Amino acid sequence: MTAERNMPVLVGVDGSEQSLVAAQWAVMDGDLRTAPVRLVTVVDDASRDDAAFELLSRVADQCRSDRPRVEVFDEIKHGLPIENLVWASSGAQLLVVGSRGRGQVAEAVLGSVSTAVAMHARCPVVVVRDRRTSFSVGPVVVGVDDSAPARAALRFAFEEAAARRTDLLAMHIWRPVLAEYSWIENSPAGAAWFSLDDAQRELDEQLASWREKYPNVEVRDVVRYGHPVEELTAAASHGQLLVVGHRGIGGFKQLLLGSVAHGVLHHAECPVAIVRSALTP
Numbered sequence: 001m002t003a004e005r006n007m008p009v010l011v012g013v014d015g016s017e018q019s020l021v022a023a024q025w026a027v028m029d030g031d032l033r034t035a036p037v038r039l040v041t042v043v044d045d046a047s048r049d050d051a052a053f054e055l056l057s058r059v060a061d062q063c064r065s066d067r068p069r070v071e072v073f074d075e076i077k078h079g080l081p082i083e084n085l086v087w088a089s090s091g092a093q094l095l096v097v098g099s100r101g102r103g104q105v106a107e108a109v110l111g112s113v114s115t116a117v118a119m120h121a122r123c124p125v126v127v128v129r130d131r132r133t134s135f136s137v138g139p140v141v142v143g144v145d146d147s148a149p150a151r152a153a154l155r156f157a158f159e160e161a162a163a164r165r166t167d168l169l170a171m172h173i174w175r176p177v178l179a180e181y182s183w184i185e186n187s188p189a190g191a192a193w194f195s196l197d198d199a200q201r202e203l204d205e206q207l208a209s210w211r212e213k214y215p216n217v218e219v220r221d222v223v224r225y226g227h228p229v230e231e232l233t234a235a236a237s238h239g240q241l242l243v244v245g246h247r248g249i250g251g252f253k254q255l256l257l258g259s260v261a262h263g264v265l266h267h268a269e270c271p272v273a274i275v276r277s278a279l280t281p
Helices: 017-033 046-066 081-089 111-120 148-164 179-184 188-213 228-238 259-267
Strands: 009-012 037-043 072-078 094-098 125-128 140-143 168-174 219-225 241-245 272-275
Touching (some): 017 148, 111 259, 140 148, 188 219
Parallel strands (some): 037 072, 168 219
């Protein structure tokens, strides 16, 4: 994949069903990346170490059974889940968390924690929901604009699609935001006349070099007027992964991300990857 290929896939585990599903997803992705998987449980009281160790051992054994080619390590950390996971993310190529935590070992790991680490981690973050039983069917879906975070997301999405040997759906969602253009706010036809042709050309330009680099990835590109969260989550309802950048851009071209990243984390059926702009070359 990238220069970080030798770094581990990091997983936050707390005993909740969501975190167990996240561990299953992480070991699958680690297998695709040929990367080790590092399971981390955060506890706030050393007296709970025995329970944490027992939990990690069970999850690690299951991960090794599911993907015997993947090296799986486990570690107990003490303190606050957000701080520990964000700090550990600097040494990982990917951080995977569940959508919500309710386990007895570390009560806060993942719920509000999942949103916090998605916004602050030093590597891409994948938030996995427990609504799905299979993560190996469908395309990788990515939201694209001309911001640095979206370009980083596009790179990540191509890497994932290539590793998974699946298609990529690149979506450029247009929604006018400035008051002076309010006359077309509720007019898809007007919006198409005003900017969708330019948006299509911009998307084609952004995809061109990646299509050359990943010729085996079949790419479908879509430019559409609508609400980014609604359009992306609908498109990803049958996808393997939805990828968005950490934040979007302002002004007339505000298309995606920022509040959109927060929105898709809450509404997408499939795992969601949040990618920071610092990952852009």
